[in-house]
Amino acid sequence: MMSVENNDQHYDVLVVGAGFAGLYLLHRLRAQGMRVKVFEAGDDVGGTWYWNRYPGARCDVESLEYSFSFSEELQQEWKWSERYAGQPEILRYLQHVADRFDLRRDVLFNTRVARARFSPARNEWTVNTEAGEQYRARYCVMATGNLSKASVPDIPGIESFKGRWFHTSAWPKEPVDFTGLRVGVVGTGSTGIQLVPRVAEQARHLYVFQRTANYCIPLRNGPQDAGIERDVKGRYAAVRKQARESPSGVAGFNVPTQSVLEVRPEEREAAFERRWNWGGIGLTRAFNDVLFNEESNRIASEYVKRKMREVVKDPKVADALTPTYPIGTKRLCADTGYFQAFNRDNVTLVDIRRSPIRAMGPHSVETGEATYEVDALIFATGFDAMTGTLLAIDIGVENGPTLRSLWADGPHAYLGLMVAGLPNLFMVTGPGSPSVLSNVVVSIEQHVEWITNCLAHMQERGLDHIEALADAQQTWGDHVNEVAGRSLLAKASSWYTGANIPGKPRGFIPYMGGVGAFRAHCDEVARNGYQGFALSTARQAQGSPA
Ligand code: NAP
Helix, strand or coil: CCCCHHHCEEEEEEEECCCHHHHHHHHHHHHCCCCEEEECCCCCCCCHHHHCCCCCCECCCCCCCCCCCCCHHHHHHCCCCECCCEHHHHHHHHHHHHHHCCCHHHEECCCCEEEEEEECCCCEEEEEECCCCEEEEEEEEECCCCCCCECCCCCCCHHHCCCEEEEHHHCCCCCCCCECCEEEEECCCHHHHHHHHHHHHHECEEEEEECCCCCEEECCCCECCHHHHHHHHHCHHHHHHHHHHCCCCCCCCCCCCCCHHHCCHHHHHHHHHHHHHHCCCCHHHHCCCCCCCHHHHHHHHHHHHHHHHHHCCCHHHHHHCCCCCCCCCCCCEEECCHHHHCCCCCEEEEECCCCCEEEEECCEEEECCCEEECCEEEECCCECCCCHHHHHCEEEECCCCEHHHHCCCCCCCECCCECCCCCCEEECCCCCCCHHHCCHHHHHHHHHHHHHHHHHHHHHCCCCEEEECHHHHHHHHHHHHHHHHCCCHHHCCCCCCCCCCCCCCCCCCCCCCCHHHHHHHHHHHHHCCCCCEEEECHHHHCCCCC
């Protein structure tokens, strides 16, 4: 046991993580009069936006929508400088939120949680930090984010590498200067695609090690348009409502009503063209069946491939950069000058699908075909998404199940909020909720409000024990699978299905039914007396007479 009793501290709620979710939880719970402690591994707030400081890091949801809606003053006073904010600006925003609502005093920084145990006898969670401190509370909330446990490939010889190597999500605080260096980037997902053009501007030579070519739509970022800002701020409540009720949590996307197949080719081309020129990841929403019908998807895929190829001068490089899977079945990427970077003399695309990386030497990366001399290597290789961070913490019930045992064959959760068998433990945007398929700030606000309303409901009634019921969890899981199964996404090899992590159980993890429908369902569950959850006093839960 890592802890000692004399630094044992008692709270109502312990929260893990001080990103968007943890900060909002703290704000709401405090307003409800609860004693809260937040644990944060970083030395500041920000979560994803604290860690991912790599060159080019930027959000691909528009700033006016990728922001908190809970405070009218906050959303009116904050001024975004760009249509799509970069990492430094989003981090500044979250720092401002922390200061404005006086949140920092309840956050324990530089503190990583190692273990959490529920005691049925005491009806409370005990949380142990890696530093050996111990905290107790009635409830525990995991606000740990969906994309925070980095996935670093296990390459033979990596320990002998003499240059610096990085994972994009653990980027140093001080800027890294690649001037004059030969640099390798492994990975061409959303992160690699943002990073490559920026590093190409500095490096003497850049090798881009690509396993899968991805679809990218130009982001078309720029300064925030003052007219649009005035318009949105003038009717923010309506914009936010539209986002909450929409499929993806974004008000700016119209909900498509037509199939690709029911319009004439010129109309279809015009619709794609509008989305292409508007920029960003809304292109697959030009029609209602791009993610569901193979022929519709093929047409959309061909459109984007054609546009991408127009940029790349060398036809062989263009071939290698052309995706071979159905568009949208892996996360669509948005770029700023990604394909243009391959027209530079100092950038080489290396196909590691054909010939994988076999080893690293002190100054090199070796594939089956060649040895590439590099001074620095950047892994933009993604995350053990949605479950990795939770499973990294040893979570469980004293003499009972652990999260690792309950999820041995893949994640099971009720509404992404709770796991049957782990009482009084909540997750924010957990498996089986729209989370990563949505504007995640909208999903975070929805989950945080649901959880805090639930705790207020319990407090008012003198209840202190809540569990998700196994049959409700099963029914929800079946629904999540059934909805995903109708789409092309469930068939793809992506981090949505766990396919990017060797040995991870395969299955579609987030809920594809849409943010609006999900919210309506969660609200109904609450209205019906928290259907599918057992709410009680601890005594009742233990079977003692009340
Ligand atoms: P990712 O989408 O999982 O991409 C990882 C890349 O690394 C893929 O190209 C993958 O190839 C490659 N890779 C992984 N393991 C490898 C290995 N062992 N050897 C060679 N290549 C390997 O990760 P990400 O780019 O960090 O993005 C994750 C998610 O974060 C995104 O999908 C998005 O949701 C979010 N994100 C958003 C933004 C934004 O808002 N603009 C920016 C960055 C990230 P395979 O495809 O073949 O596995």
